[in-house]
Amino acid sequence: xxxxxxxxxxxxxxxxxxxxxxxxxxxxxxxxxxxxxxxxxxxxxxxxxxxxxxxxxxxxxxxxxxxxxxxxxxxxxxxxxxxxxxxxxxxxxxxxxxxxxxxxxxxxxxx
Numbered sequence: 256x257x258x259x260x261x262x263x264x265x266x267x268x269x270x271x272x273x274x275x276x277x278x279x280x281x282x283x284x285x286x287x288x289x290x291x292x293x294x295x296x297x298x299x300x301x302x303x304x305x306x307x308x309x310x311x312x313x314x315x316x317x318x319x320x321x322x323x324x325x326x327x328x329x330x331x332x333x334x335x336x337x338x339x340x341x342x343x344x345x346x347x348x349x350x351x352x353x354x355x356x357x358x359x360x361x362x363x364x365x366x
Contacts, residue, residue: 314347
């Protein structure tokens, strides 16, 4: 690069120095943002991992409507409201890539 005058070279180096300082500031801001985002991702990954065991257990719940069969389950079973069980399955569908509606909840016969 040739310069016609020393004043022109000084002017160009001042512009380059200003641009370099600006780029360094932007780089520092980007590094700070990157660090904050990494911390956020790590926190979110811990939250997701902590919900995994709950999701796995809920996926394997055994819903059984004993009414149509005119039998009473033993004391190893608990009663669950059908609407709330359906809400649970909907909530699971919203947070997991599992299709709870593939598991059927047999409807009670209507009179």
